[in-house]
Amino acid sequence: MRSIIGRALLLSIGGSQLAFSQTVSAPQSEPLEGVPVSTNIPGAQFPRVNPDRSVTFRVHAPEAKFVGFRIDSIYAAERNAAGDWTVRTKPQVPGFHYYWLIVDSVRVNDPSSETFYGTGKQTSGIEIPEPGVDFYDVKNVPHGEVRERWYYSSTTQTPRRAFIYTPPGYDRSRVRYPVLYLQHGGGEDERGWVEQGHVAAIMDNLIAEKKAKPMLIVMERGYAVRPAPAATAPAAPADRFAPMAAFPDVVVNDLIPMIDSTYRTLTDREHRAMAGLSMGGMQTFQTTLNHLDRFAWIGGFSGAGGGFGIPGAVALDVKTSYKGVLADSAAFNRKVKLVWLGLGTAEPQRMHDGIMAFHKALDAAGIRHVFYESPGTAHEWQTWRRSLHEFAPLLFRAGTEKQTASGGAGRPRSGT
Amino acid sequence: MRSIIGRALLLSIGGSQLAFSQTVSAPQSEPLEGVPVSTNIPGAQFPRVNPDRSVTFRVHAPEAKFVGFRIDSIYAAERNAAGDWTVRTKPQVPGFHYYWLIVDSVRVNDPSSETFYGTGKQTSGIEIPEPGVDFYDVKNVPHGEVRERWYYSSTTQTPRRAFIYTPPGYDRSRVRYPVLYLQHGGGEDERGWVEQGHVAAIMDNLIAEKKAKPMLIVMERGYAVRPAPAATAPAAPADRFAPMAAFPDVVVNDLIPMIDSTYRTLTDREHRAMAGLSMGGMQTFQTTLNHLDRFAWIGGFSGAGGGFGIPGAVALDVKTSYKGVLADSAAFNRKVKLVWLGLGTAEPQRMHDGIMAFHKALDAAGIRHVFYESPGTAHEWQTWRRSLHEFAPLLFRAGTEKQTASGGAGRPRSGT
Numbered sequence: 001m002r003s004i005i006g007r008a009l010l011l012s013i014g015g016s017q018l019a020f021s022q023t024v025s026a027p028q029s030e031p032l033e034g035v036p037v038s039t040n041i042p043g044a045q046f047p048r049v050n051p052d053r054s055v056t057f058r059v060h061a062p063e064a065k066f067v068g069f070r071i072d073s074i075y076a077a078e079r080n081a082a083g084d085w086t087v088r089t090k091p092q093v094p095g096f097h098y099y100w101l102i103v104d105s106v107r108v109n110d111p112s113s114e115t116f117y118g119t120g121k122q123t124s125g126i127e128i129p130e131p132g133v134d135f136y137d138v139k140n141v142p143h144g145e146v147r148e149r150w151y152y153s154s155t156t157q158t159p160r161r162a163f164i165y166t167p168p169g170y171d172r173s174r175v176r177y178p179v180l181y182l183q184h185g186g187g188e189d190e191r192g193w194v195e196q197g198h199v200a201a202i203m204d205n206l207i208a209e210k211k212a213k214p215m216l217i218v219m220e221r222g223y224a225v226r227p228a229p230a231a232t233a234p235a236a237p238a239d240r241f242a243p244m245a246a247f248p249d250v251v252v253n254d255l256i257p258m259i260d261s262t263y264r265t266l267t268d269r270e271h272r273a274m275a276g277l278s279m280g281g282m283q284t285f286q287t288t289l290n291h292l293d294r295f296a297w298i299g300g301f302s303g304a305g306g307g308f309g310i311p312g313a314v315a316l317d318v319k320t321s322y323k324g325v326l327a328d329s330a331a332f333n334r335k336v337k338l339v340w341l342g343l344g345t346a347e348p349q350r351m352h353d354g355i356m357a358f359h360k361a362l363d364a365a366g367i368r369h370v371f372y373e374s375p376g377t378a379h380e381w382q383t384w385r386r387s388l389h390e391f392a393p394l395l396f397r398a399g400t401e402k403q404t405a406s407g408g409a410g411r412p413r414s415g416t
Numbered sequence: 417m418r419s420i421i422g423r424a425l426l427l428s429i430g431g432s433q434l435a436f437s438q439t440v441s442a443p444q445s446e447p448l449e450g451v452p453v454s455t456n457i458p459g460a461q462f463p464r465v466n467p468d469r470s471v472t473f474r475v476h477a478p479e480a481k482f483v484g485f486r487i488d489s490i491y492a493a494e495r496n497a498a499g500d501w502t503v504r505t506k507p508q509v510p511g512f513h514y515y516w517l518i519v520d521s522v523r524v525n526d527p528s529s530e531t532f533y534g535t536g537k538q539t540s541g542i543e544i545p546e547p548g549v550d551f552y553d554v555k556n557v558p559h560g561e562v563r564e565r566w567y568y569s570s571t572t573q574t575p576r577r578a579f580i581y582t583p584p585g586y587d588r589s590r591v592r593y594p595v596l597y598l599q600h601g602g603g604e605d606e607r608g609w610v611e612q613g614h615v616a617a618i619m620d621n622l623i624a625e626k627k628a629k630p631m632l633i634v635m636e637r638g639y640a641v642r643p644a645p646a647a648t649a650p651a652a653p654a655d656r657f658a659p660m661a662a663f664p665d666v667v668v669n670d671l672i673p674m675i676d677s678t679y680r681t682l683t684d685r686e687h688r689a690m691a692g693l694s695m696g697g698m699q700t701f702q703t704t705l706n707h708l709d710r711f712a713w714i715g716g717f718s719g720a721g722g723g724f725g726i727p728g729a730v731a732l733d734v735k736t737s738y739k740g741v742l743a744d745s746a747a748f749n750r751k752v753k754l755v756w757l758g759l760g761t762a763e764p765q766r767m768h769d770g771i772m773a774f775h776k777a778l779d780a781a782g783i784r785h786v787f788y789e790s791p792g793t794a795h796e797w798q799t800w801r802r803s804l805h806e807f808a809p810l811l812f813r814a815g816t817e818k819q820t821a822s823g824g825a826g827r828p829r830s831g832t
Contacts, residue, residue: 041537042639063521065479083521101524105479105499108517108524115531115538121457122531122538138575140568148562148616150554159554171587171678200564223458262587 039096039127044112049128053091059110060084064103069110071099071126093346094130095382096196098123116196120187125196134205136198136385141208142168146200149262153254155246157227160220162255163194164263167207167214176264178271178396179216181251182388183280185303190221196381202388212392218259222280224250244279248287252294270337273395275299277384278351289322292335297395299340301387302351302379304358316358318365329366339369340391344376344383351379370394455512455543460528465544469507475526476500480519485526487515487542509762510546511798512612514539532612536603541612550621552614552801557624558584562616565678569670571662573643576636578671579610580679583623583630592680594687594812595632597667598804599696601719606637612797618804628808634675638696640666660695664703668710686753689811691715693800694767705738708751713811715756717803718767718795720774732774734781745782755785756807760792760799767795786810 034050046058057069062083068074069087077085098118101108109115113124144167153160167177182199184192193199199217206212224246251274260267272295276284281303288295289305306316318326326332339362343355362369372390374383450466462474473485478499484490485503493501514534517524525531529540560583569576583593598615600608609615615633622628640662667690676683688711692700697719704711705721722732734742742748755778759771778785788806790799 041533043536059522061520061522063481065481065520103522103524104477104481104520106475106477106519106524107527108519108522109527109531109538111523111537113538114533115525117457117530120459121527122525122529138566140575143566146564148564148610150559150616152556159556194564200566 037126037128039114039125040112041114046112047110047126049092049126050088053094053128055089055092055126055128056086057089057110058084058086059101059103059112061103066102066104068102069099070102070107071097074102092126092128093377093380093382094128094133095377095380095385097126097128097380099126100124117191118188118196130382135389136202136205138201139205139208141204143204144168144170144200144207146194151254151258153224153250155226155249155254156224160224160250160254161190162218162220162259163190164219164259165200165203165217166263167216168204169214170216170264174264176266177214177216178266178273179218179259179263180297180392180395181218181220181255181272181274181284183222183274183276183283184219185276185278185280189223190219193217193219197385197388199388202385203392206389206392213396215392215396216259216263216265218255220251220255222247222283244283247283248290251287252291256294269294269296271296271396273297273299273338275301275340275388275391276303277301277387278303278379281305285322289325292325296335296337298336298338299387299391300342300355300358301384301391302343302347302355304341304355306358306361316361318361318367326362326365326367329368333366333368338394339367340372340394341369342372342374342383342387342390344374344378344380346376346378347383348379453542453544455530455541456528457530462528463526463542465508465542466504469510469544471505471508471542471544472502473505473526474500474502475517475519475528477519482518482520484518485515486518486523487513490518508542508544509793509796509798510544510549511793511796511801513542513544513796515542516540533607534604534612546798551805552618552621554617555621555624557620559620560584560586560616560623562610567670567674569640569666571642571665571670572640576640576666576670577606578634578636578675579606580635580675581616581619581633582679583632584620585630586632586680590680592682593630593632594682594689595634595675595679596713596808596811597634597636597671597688597690597700599638599690599692599699600635601692601694601696605639606635609633609635613801613804615804618801619808622805622808629812631808631812632675632679632681634671636667636671638663638699660699663699664706667703668707672710685710685712687712687812689713689715689754691717691756691804691807692719693717693803694719694795697721701738705741708741712751712753714752714754715803715807716758716771716774717800717807718759718763718771720757720771722774722777732777734777734783742778742781742783745784749782749784754810755783756788756810757785758788758790758799758803758806760790760794760796762792762794763799764795 032048034048034056036045037047037049046056048056050056059067060083061067067077067085069077071089072092075087075089077087079085100123101110109122110124115122116125144165147164147166149162149164150159182193184190203212203217207214223243225243226246259265274284274288274295281300284298284300285305288298306321341355341359343352359371372387374386377383450464450472452461453463453465462472464472466472473493475483476499477483483493483501485493487505488508491503491505493503495501516539517526525538526540531538532541560581563580563582565578565580566575598609600606619628619633623630639659641659642662675681690700690704690711697716700714700716701721704714722737757771757775759768775787788803790802793799
C-alpha cells in the first residue's frame with residue numbers, strides 16, 4: 001500500500017499543477033524499434049509504431065494481475081521484473097484507431113496517449129502513419145481556423161456548441177462562402193472531425209492545391225432532445241440513438257439561421273451541403289431529404305438513409321420514405337447537385353450491408369450518385385478522412401453532375 | 417479471463433464507432449445523494465457532488481485488488497458484491513480539480529469523466545460548483561469565439577498552435593482591439609485556459625456586463641525549443657521547465673507579428689498585455705520585463721518573476737534582473753500601466769513563499785502593483801479564474817493606475 005501511495009504522490013508536487021508526466025521509458029540497454037506515435041503525450045516513448053506497422057504498447061503496472069491492450073483485438077501483455085507490461089500487436093491499418101487498456105477488468109485509457117471523445121467517452125487514440133500520404137497533415141500552407149462557438153437553441157432550450165472551420169483568408173476577404181454541415185458518428189461529438197478527423201488540415205491542403213473551393217464547415221453536437229415537461233428532470237439517456245430526434249429541427253431552425261446571420265455565407269440551397277459519418281450519415285439523409293429546399297449537396301460516409309440496417313428501423317421505401325422525394329428520380333436528379341456515398345472495403349458486415357442496400361435502392365430508383373470505397377479500411381476515421389478528401393472537391397461546382405457521371409472522382413454510378 | 421474479454425467486446429459493436437458508454441448506474445433501490453458533476457461524460461451518474469461539497473466516486477472493477485481516488489488526497493474505495501468500488505471524500509473546495517484513479521498501482525483516468533491536459537498528461541477533472549457564483553458559466557449573452565490557429569514559428573522551425581479568443585461582434589465590427597497574451601501552467605498546454613479556465617465564458621460575461629473592454633486573448637503552447645543541430649533528432653524533454661528557453665523569442669518574433677498581421681489589433685505597447693499562471697507567470701515576467709517596448713500591462717497568477725522559488729533559479733535582484741528595468745521605480749511606474757500579482761490563500765508553502773518574496777521585493781523597490789489573494793483556494797484553476805476575473809477589467813483603461821492605487825479592485829499596494 002505504501003508503494004502505491006508513494007507513487008501517486010510522486011506525480012504531484014504539493015498538490016499543485018507542477019506535476020509532470022511520468023511516462024514509461026526504456027532502459028538504456030534495450031534497443032527500441034520503431035518510433036513514438038504522434039498521438040502520444042509529449043515525451044512518451046510508448047506506444048511505438050514499428051516498420052511493419054505493428055504497435056508496441058507498454059504500461060507500468062507492478063501490482064496488476066492482468067494487463068491487456070484492445071485495438072483491433074485484445075492483446076494480453078507480458079510483465080517484466082520491473083513491473084512493465086509490454087505487447088506487440090499485429091500490423092495495423094493506417095490511420096486513426098481508438099484503443100484502450102484493460103487493467104484487472106477495468107477498461108481505462110493509456111496514460112501515455114492523448115484522449116479523444118469516442119465510444120461514448122474519452123478514449124485513447126493512436127495514429128498509424130500511411131507511407132506517402134500526407135493530405136491530413138498540418139503543412140506550411142495558408143491556414144484556416146476552427147472556431148468554437150456557443151449559441152442558444154430554441155429547439156432544445158439549451159446552449160449548444162458548434163465548431164466552424166473558416167478557410168484561409170476569411171477574415172480579410174469580403175466575399176460570401178458556401179457552407180458544408182459535417183457530422184460525427186455515434187459515441188463521438190462535435191470535436192470528432194476537428195481532433196480525430198483533421199478537418200482543418202484536409203481543407204487547408206485541398207484549398208492550397210486549388211482542389212476544393214473555399215467553404216465554411218460547421219460541426220455540431222448532433223445529440224438533441226426537446227426539453228422534458230415541466231417539473232420532470234431530463235433523464236440521462238441510455239441509448240444514444242434516441243436523443244437524435246430533435247436534431248434536424250436544431251439544424252434547420254436554430255443552427256442554419258445562426259450561421260447565416262453570424263458568418264459571411266451564401267444562403268441559398270445551391271450553396272449549402274450536408275454530410276456525416278455513420279450515425280451522422282443517417283442524420284444527413286434525414287435532414288437533407290426532408291428539407292431539400294435548404295440543401296443541394298448530400299454525403300454519407302459509412303452512413304446511409306433508410307434505417308441503415310439498424311434493427312427495428314424502417315427500411316427505405318423509395319416511393320414513400322422522406323416524403324416521397326425519391327419517387328420522381330428525374331425531378332430529384334435535377335434538384336440535387338450531388339449524392340455521395342462512401343464506405344470502407346473492410347467495414348463490418350452489418351455496416352456494409354446497410355450501406356450497400358441503400359446504394360442499390362438508389363440505383364434501382366434511378367437516383368444518380370457517386371459511390372466510393374476506401375481500400376482496406378473499416379468503420380474508422382481513415383475511411384472518413386478519405387471520404388471528405390474525395391467529397392469536398394466535388395462541392396459547389398457547376399460541373400459536378402457531369403463530372404461525377406463521367407467518372408471524374410470516386411466510382412460514379414448513374415441510375416437508369 | 418473470459419469475463420474480461422466479454423466485457424471489453426460488449427463495449428464495441430463490430431469494431432465500429434457505434435460503441436457507447438458503459439457507465440456505472442445505481443441500482444433502482446439505492447437512494448442517490450447529490451448530482452452528477454458537469455465534467456462527467458454524458459449519462460454518467462458518478463462522480464456526484466453532495467450538498468456538503470463532498471464527492472462520491474464510483475467505478476466498476478470486479479477483479480481489482482485496490483481502487484483509490486486521488487483528489488485532495490487519496491481515498492481508498494470500498495468494493496461491494498457487484499464489483500463497484502465507491503468512496504465519499506471530504507468536502508472539496510469549489511472550482512476545478514484534477515483527479516485520478518489508482519487501480520492496482522496504475523494511475524488512470526476515471527472512465528466517467530471528461531479529460532483535461534494537465535499534470536503532463538490527459539487527466540480526469542471535476543467541477544465543484546460554488547454557490548451563487550456563475551461568472552465562469554456559459555450564459556445566454558453575446559458570445560465571442562475561441563479560434564484554433566496553426567502558424568509557423570521561425571524560432572522553433574515547427575508549426576505551432578495557438579487559441580485566440582475574439583470578443584462578441586469581432587467579425588462585424590471594423591475597430592481594432594487590444595490583445596492579452598495569456599499562458600497556462602507547467603504540465604498544461606494551450607488548451608488549459610479554454611477548457612479548464614473557461615476563458616471565453618469569463619470574458620463574454622465581463623464584456624456583457626461592461627466590466628471589461630472587448631479584447632483578443634491569445635493562448636499559446638508555451639513550450640519552445642530551438643531546433644537541434646542537424647542530424648540530431650530532437651530528444652523528448654525529461655524536464656518541462658527547460659524547454660521554455662525559446663518561448664520569449666517565439667512570442668516577440670513569431671507570435672505577435674502573426675497575430676498583428678492576421679487580426680484587427682492595436683499594435684502599440686499600450687494595447688498589449690501579458691499574463692500567465694504559475695510557470696506561465698514566470699514566462700510573463702521573463703517576456704514582458706525584457707521587452708517593455710512591447711508590453712505595458714503585466715499579470716502573474718500564482719506565478720512571479722525572479723526565479724519564483726524554484727531551486728537553482730537565480731533570485732530577483734531589482735538592480736540587475738531583467739536588464740535592470742526595475743532599478744528606476746519612478747521610470748518603471750510611468751512606463752508600465754499595470755503590474756498585477758495574485759495567489760490563493762491556500763497555496764502550497766513553496767508557491768506562497770516564492771510569490772510573496774517577489775511581491776515584497778517589488779514593494780521594497782517601489783514598484784507599484786496590485787496584489788490579490790483568492791480566498792480559500794490553492795494552486796488551482798479557481799484561483800486563476802478569479803485572477804482573470806479581477807485582472808481583465810483593469811486592462812486597457814486610462815484610469816487604471818489611479819483606480820488600482822485607490823483600492824478599486826483587488827488589494828492594491830503602492831510602493832514608496
